[in-house]
Amino acid sequence: MSNPVxxxxxxxxxxxxxxxxxxxxxxxxxxxxLEIGDTQRAIFPRSAVKAIQALPLVETGAADAYGFGNKExxxxxxxxxxxxxxxxxxxxMLAKAGLDEHALECGAHWPSYQRATTELARSGGVPNGLHxxxxxxxxxxxxxxxxxxxxxxxxxxxxxxxQEMLREALENVTGAAHNADNRGTDGCSxxxxxxxxxxxxxxxxxxxxxxxxxxxxxxxxxxxxxACMAExxxxxGTDRFDTRLxxxxxxxxxxxxxxxxxxxxxxxxxxxxxxxxxxxxxGRAAEVMVAAVMAKLVAHDDTLARKLREFARPVLTNWNGIxxxxxxxxxxxx
Numbered sequence: 001m002s003n004p005v006x007x008x009x010x011x012x013x014x015x016x017x018x019x020x021x022x023x024x025x026x027x028x029x030x031x032x033x034l035e036i037g038d039t040q041r042a043i044f045p046r047s048a049v050k051a052i053q054a055l056p057l058v059e060t061g062a063a064d065a066y067g068f069g070n071k072e073x074x075x076x077x078x079x080x081x082x083x084x085x086x087x088x089x090x091x092x093m094l095a096k097a098g099l100d101e102h103a104l105e106c107g108a109h110w111p112s113y114q115r116a117t118t119e120l121a122r123s124g125g126v127p128n129g130l131h132x133x134x135x136x137x138x139x140x141x142x143x144x145x146x147x148x149x150x151x152x153x154x155x156x157x158x159x160x161x162x163q164e165m166l167r168e169a170l171e172n173v174t175g176a177a178h179n180a181d182n183r184g185t186d187g188c189s190x191x192x193x194x195x196x197x198x199x200x201x202x203x204x205x206x207x208x209x210x211x212x213x214x215x216x217x218x219x220x221x222x223x224x225x226x227a228c229m230a231e232x233x234x235x236x237g238t239d240r241f242d243t244r245l246x247x248x249x250x251x252x253x254x255x256x257x258x259x260x261x262x263x264x265x266x267x268x269x270x271x272x273x274x275x276x277x278x279x280x281x282x283g284r285a286a287e288v289m290v291a292a293v294m295a296k297l298v299a300h301d302d303t304l305a306r307k308l309r310e311f312a313r314p315v316l317t318n319w320n321g322i323x324x325x326x327x328x329x330x331x332x333x334x
Contacts, residue, residue, distance in 0.1 A: 004330070006288075012325060025272055042182060074228045079236060081240065086237060156189040175203070197277060205271060242255050289329070
């Protein structure tokens with residue numbers, strides 16, 4: 001099945017690029033609300049499922065034992081910029097478990113926010129695991145391991161006791177198999193599994209509502225979503241789409257980017273989950289897709305829908321600040 005073009009990039013008034021993709025919107029009972037394109041093709045959600053991967057941090061009691069609040073839980077679900085606030089909070093989370101950055105097995109990279117990279121380089125510093133955009137997630141993994149009495153060394157490897165806990169959570173929430181047949185390795189070295197968009201959308205509706213989940217898991221899911229929506233800076237950071245979109249409607253929208261043009265999202269007040277992929281992996285087109293879909297879903301709220309439609313039509317400027325074009329959803333999506 002060939003996916004339709006969902007986003008166009010304009011230079012002036014002429015279409016310069018076109019991005020096909022697929023979108024799934026489901027409710028918590030598994031009913032399809034909106035499907036565009038091939039929603040049954042397996043895709044790697046990558047970082048978009050971090051909120052599901054954070055469930056054991058809450059379910060084991062580790063979050064409460066270490067006194068974690070909304071900021072820590074949001075960081076555990078984050079793909080952050082590596083700004084000072086992110087780095088220091090990840091450091092503090094590890095310290096609660098008696099660990100430091102040397103326990104992280106996610107690898108190191110320079111901060112993804114240019115100012116943070118410049119400041120680190122100017123100070124003579126070099127990046128370590130805390131600067132990795134996944135350090136909050138990994139800090140959460142390590143804290144849960146320590147609290148639960150699980151040997152944390154090698155925690156990123158398939159088959160490790162903690163990875164088995166994560167695999168169970170992912171399977172339970174999405175209803176899709178997560179095994180060696182659909183397993184790859186993520187950028188931060190943990191296993192990642194290819195599953196259909198429809199399953200992901202259903203899973204995020206369940207996370208938002210708790211419907212279909214055991215009581216403890218339902219409470220953990222709602223707590224994690226609430227934390228992310230309360231502290232969107234710690235989910236991403238300065239100038240990031242996830243942060244800006246969640247701040248546009250505090251407590252009403254959850255959104256999480258994944259690599260290669262993937263987003264998972266939810267509108268908790270409607271009980272709906274969203275999963276989408278831009279086929280060519282373009283992040284800016286995927287941002288237009290998720291904003292346009294959310295605008296459709298909240299069309300009854302003129303003010304919010306208008307804000308989301310603005311997110312779905314970003315303007316492009318050149319280095320002199322001159323407007324040169326923009327992005328827009330196609331009629332299929334809008």
